[in-house]
Amino acid sequence: MFGQEIQQLIFLLSRFPGLGPRSGRRLALHLLKKKETTLLPLIHTLQRAAEAVKVCSECGNLDTSPVCSICTSTKRDSKVLCVVEEISDLWALERSGEYHGRYFVLGGKLSAISGVKPEDLKIPFLVNKIKTSGITEVVLALNPTLEGQTTLYYIRECLENLPLKITGLAHGVPMGGELDYLDDATLTTAMMRRQVV
Numbered sequence: 001m002f003g004q005e006i007q008q009l010i011f012l013l014s015r016f017p018g019l020g021p022r023s024g025r026r027l028a029l030h031l032l033k034k035k036e037t038t039l040l041p042l043i044h045t046l047q048r049a050a051e052a053v054k055v056c057s058e059c060g061n062l063d064t065s066p067v068c069s070i071c072t073s074t075k076r077d078s079k080v081l082c083v084v085e086e087i088s089d090l091w092a093l094e095r096s097g098e099y100h101g102r103y104f105v106l107g108g109k110l111s112a113i114s115g116v117k118p119e120d121l122k123i124p125f126l127v128n129k130i131k132t133s134g135i136t137e138v139v140l141a142l143n144p145t146l147e148g149q150t151t152l153y154y155i156r157e158c159l160e161n162l163p164l165k166i167t168g169l170a171h172g173v174p175m176g177g178e179l180d181y182l183d184d185a186t187l188t189t190a191m192m193r194r195q196v197v
């Protein structure tokens with residue numbers, strides 16, 4: 001029914017998060033019909049993003065410089081470090097605008113079932129960073145899921161006996177909820193009222 005080029009486009013598009021074959025077909029059709037205004041600018045933007053975007057070596061965020069603008073900003077409080085599971089959580093907290101410290105992105109959560117170990121999440125690197133960079137508060141902004149909380153308790157244990165305040169997001173974050181899906185007001189309140197864990 002379709003040529004190889006169209007088939008491949010549909011296949012790639014349908015593998016994006018939240019999409020499937022049906023939305024892949026719709027999207028492919030949209031791009032091909034509006035080539036000048038959507039497909040060509042998209043190709044250009046993807047190409048530029050692929051060339052320019054890097055993972056920050058300090059926190060795991062994405063930016064166009066090797067160390068991201070949050071890590072290099074002198075306006076941020078370098079003594080407060082917020083640990084999140086995913087970049088989407090960092091972006092959600094930045095949108096809420098309440099947090100002014102720095103971040104560390106784990107890139108996942110501990111999971112016995114999926115075999116995710118502390119080393120896979122750079123937790124030893126994180127602990128060493130906390131010990132050596134004069135941090136006074138660590139905010140463990142992990143999702144209120146079973147694995148998120150397991151990760152929180154594991155990191156808290158690693159930091160035991162250090163002269164640190166260790167806090168977590170306040171209640172109001174629904175159980176099983178992901179930070180990225182919360183409205184900004186809820187997330188702002190959860191950050192403002194963060195509690196010692």
Ligand SMILES: [Zn+2]
Pocket residue numbers: 056057058059060061067068069070071
């Ligand atoms: Zn960074």
